[in-house]
Amino acid sequence: MIILNQKEQEAIHYEIQQNCLIIYISQDLDHHTVNLLREQSDRLIDAGDIRHIIFDFRENDFMDSSGIGLIMGRYKRVMFRGGKAAVTNVGKEIERIFNLSGLFQIIERYGTPEQAVAGLNAKREK
């Protein structure tokens, strides 16, 4: 069982826009943070009518392979209901990790969460 301290609680914000869950990550995305995030985000995905999932990196510049596992895992979760995953506000450091892992081959990239909400839904209607 994972107990969050105050600082950790405040480091991750969630927002639901239309059918998208947006996860704002504002602390290093490592194995520790991933453990916290996984449980909370899955609860939100299962509770609401969430089709797509968006990870925002505006306030984050560190991620290791644990983050790749987290994003892949959430992608698989929404994939089965026809959903997709996207990342937004990706800076140079995070981009290198994504490139190295080949994540951009399955995860879409947008400038902002708002653009992602629009883009993910536009493609679905085609």
Place this chain on the structure above:
Amino acid sequence: MKLIIDSNSQNEAFARTVVAAYITRLDPTLEELADVKTAVSEAVTNSILHGYNNGEGEIEIICEIKGQDIMVEITDHGVGIPDIEKAMEPLYTTKPEWERSGMGFAFMEAFMDELEVYSEVGKGTRVKLSKHIGDRT
């Protein structure tokens, strides 16, 4: 520099931050700093998750600077790796149920100049990472 931490995920950020602070005297670029932090994070995570299977234990981090080269040695006294070659294959993981991406060693290799892994089943694992800092000159 020698640092001993408990095997606890909260210490991952601490470990990579200490190593990053230690090497700032070499005036690394932001990219080099990110490389080292990621590699250290991967190795420490491996020790916690695989070495100690999320249980108790100690992880030792030794960091040395020789000229413009840094060497980081990360050691645990956990279960050890039965097949190192297999463990180093990209995407191979023994813990898919924990959503491990199987990219830990691949990242260490990609971000550092050299990676050596020594392991003995039942005794533990030692990862040696090295990198030249300051190719700009």
